[in-house]
Amino acid sequence: MENKVGEYHFTIRPFEVDFRNKLTLPLLINYLLNVAGYHADARGFGMEKINKDNRSWVLSRIAIELYKYPINNDEIMIQTWVENVMKMFTLRNFAIIGKNNEIYGYAKTVWAMIDTETRKPVSLTDEKINSFICDKECPIERTVKFATPQSESILCENFKVKYSDIDINKHLNSSKYVEYIVDAFSLQEFNDRDISRLETEFVEECLFGEEISIFKTEISKQEYLIDLKNNEGKTVCKSKVRFNTIVAREDS
Amino acid sequence: MENKVGEYHFTIRPFEVDFRNKLTLPLLINYLLNVAGYHADARGFGMEKINKDNRSWVLSRIAIELYKYPINNDEIMIQTWVENVMKMFTLRNFAIIGKNNEIYGYAKTVWAMIDTETRKPVSLTDEKINSFICDKECPIERTVKFATPQSESILCENFKVKYSDIDINKHLNSSKYVEYIVDAFSLQEFNDRDISRLETEFVEECLFGEEISIFKTEISKQEYLIDLKNNEGKTVCKSKVRFNTIVAREDS
Numbered sequence: 001m002e003n004k005v006g007e008y009h010f011t012i013r014p015f016e017v018d019f020r021n022k023l024t025l026p027l028l029i030n031y032l033l034n035v036a037g038y039h040a041d042a043r044g045f046g047m048e049k050i051n052k053d054n055r056s057w058v059l060s061r062i063a064i065e066l067y068k069y070p071i072n073n074d075e076i077m078i079q080t081w082v083e084n085v086m087k088m089f090t091l092r093n094f095a096i097i098g099k100n101n102e103i104y105g106y107a108k109t110v111w112a113m114i115d116t117e118t119r120k121p122v123s124l125t126d127e128k129i130n131s132f133i134c135d136k137e138c139p140i141e142r143t144v145k146f147a148t149p150q151s152e153s154i155l156c157e158n159f160k161v162k163y164s165d166i167d168i169n170k171h172l173n174s175s176k177y178v179e180y181i182v183d184a185f186s187l188q189e190f191n192d193r194d195i196s197r198l199e200t201e202f203v204e205e206c207l208f209g210e211e212i213s214i215f216k217t218e219i220s221k222q223e224y225l226i227d228l229k230n231n232e233g234k235t236v237c238k239s240k241v242r243f244n245t246i247v248a249r250e251d252s
Numbered sequence: 253m254e255n256k257v258g259e260y261h262f263t264i265r266p267f268e269v270d271f272r273n274k275l276t277l278p279l280l281i282n283y284l285l286n287v288a289g290y291h292a293d294a295r296g297f298g299m300e301k302i303n304k305d306n307r308s309w310v311l312s313r314i315a316i317e318l319y320k321y322p323i324n325n326d327e328i329m330i331q332t333w334v335e336n337v338m339k340m341f342t343l344r345n346f347a348i349i350g351k352n353n354e355i356y357g358y359a360k361t362v363w364a365m366i367d368t369e370t371r372k373p374v375s376l377t378d379e380k381i382n383s384f385i386c387d388k389e390c391p392i393e394r395t396v397k398f399a400t401p402q403s404e405s406i407l408c409e410n411f412k413v414k415y416s417d418i419d420i421n422k423h424l425n426s427s428k429y430v431e432y433i434v435d436a437f438s439l440q441e442f443n444d445r446d447i448s449r450l451e452t453e454f455v456e457e458c459l460f461g462e463e464i465s466i467f468k469t470e471i472s473k474q475e476y477l478i479d480l481k482n483n484e485g486k487t488v489c490k491s492k493v494r495f496n497t498i499v500a501r502e503d504s
Contacts, residue, residue, distance in 0.1 A: 015285055037266050162435035163270065163271075164434060168270075183416050208439045209438075
């Protein structure tokens with residue numbers, strides 16, 4: 001199992017934490033995407049290798065559950081492994097682990113491999129990734145397609161996709177989608193609670209200069225849907241955000 | 253000199269680079285601020301120590317010059333040291349260094365120490381930082397107050413200060429000011445050139461929910477002023493941005 005599970009160690013830096021001293025979710029997602037890349041590159045099915053064949057990995061969905069947020073200076077380990085490979089999708093999981101093997105949380109992701117010219121998904125059946133499937137446990141619910149809400153949604157903000165939002169593929173960076181999602185909430189809403197589960201479906205790639213509107217729907221005081229729509233009214237990203245009451249950290 | 257100069261090693265991560273594979277300036281500034289904190293904490297005059305006396309360090313100005321941008325996976329070393337301590341300000345310098353001791357660039361910063369209750373600067377005359385002054389060379393021009401431009405400025409964007417913009421002091425994070433500054437330029441403007449010098453003066457602290465407008469003035473095709481103003485029309489941050497034509501990297 002060892003070579004199937006990648007383990008990566010990090011120390012959380014001062015400017016990665018929010019006003020409460022906790023690692024922000026968009027930056028946690030950057031950590032996850034970075035280790036996904038390190039894991040895949042080291043095993044011969046990463047961007048380094050597949051870009052040469054005009055292929056690229058595209059993140060389609062992510063679900064994260066956190067029981068505890070890393071804080072400044074925390075040493076964390078992130079484990080990642082491939083749960084399964086289907087014809088057009090692969091499932092990659094993550095565990096976020098603190099000192100004394102304390103589990104901070106888990107994440108499940110769904111990826112497609114696309115042809116960089118046609119931008120269409122390609123078959124994964126014969127890809128190298130298949131030899132790294134691993135049955136390690138990831139005990140959180142997988143992402144499910146969620147229906148568009150019936151209740152009223154509020155327009156939070158409009159923004160244009162800018163230089164800092166763009167990744168090496170010239171698309172809106174996955175963690176930046178999530179930055180816009182968490183920014184739909186006020187400081188007040190983070191004061192006595194944490195996001196305990198975030199589910200995001202990346203529907204469309206967004207390009208530089210695109211105008212995006214952020215809509216927020218309250219399902220309950222603990223649960224919200226956040227929709228990002230382009231200026232044709234098409235959903236480019238859907239998200240479900242669940243909050244928990246904060247349990248104080250013993251060491252903080 | 254050794255204990256006066258701090259040296260910190262990093263490997264640039266995939267999600268820290270822009271669409272050209274180069275480390276973004278706001279994230280470089282995060283690195284600089286992080287090492288400033290590590291250096292000061294290790295020597296007994298960092299936030300850890302002074303916060304207990306209701307004091308805090310506030311970044312007042314920064315000038316950065318880059319001859320070469322770090323790219324993904326580059327191993328860099330950042331050196332930092334205190335150039336001088338005046339009554340109300342201290343000067344801290346940085347060198348950004350790649351493999352084989354190649355100098356990528358330098359930065360000069362000006363800091364004040366404030367009383368966290370009154371938000372007013374306090375005297376540095378008797379502070380511990382005075383014993384770490386060091387005359388290591390930092391061969392770039394220091395920041396100077398720059399006059400408000402006479403030529404016409406263009407309103408680029410309005411934004412509200414959001415959750416992700418806020419640091420542990422509940423103010424707009426210094427690197428986020430710079431993110432808004434670089435985002436005043438299009439991808440096109442980054443295509444065949446780099447920012448070779450950035451100078452920023454942080455005039456006012458911005459709070460959550462404040463509405464900020466970004467104004468851009470072209471001095472020449474290579475040089476721009478970027479002003480951030482609050483909704484009373486008061487300048488909260490001024491910046492001068494100079495571009496250079498890109499010299500291709502031999503190893504990229």
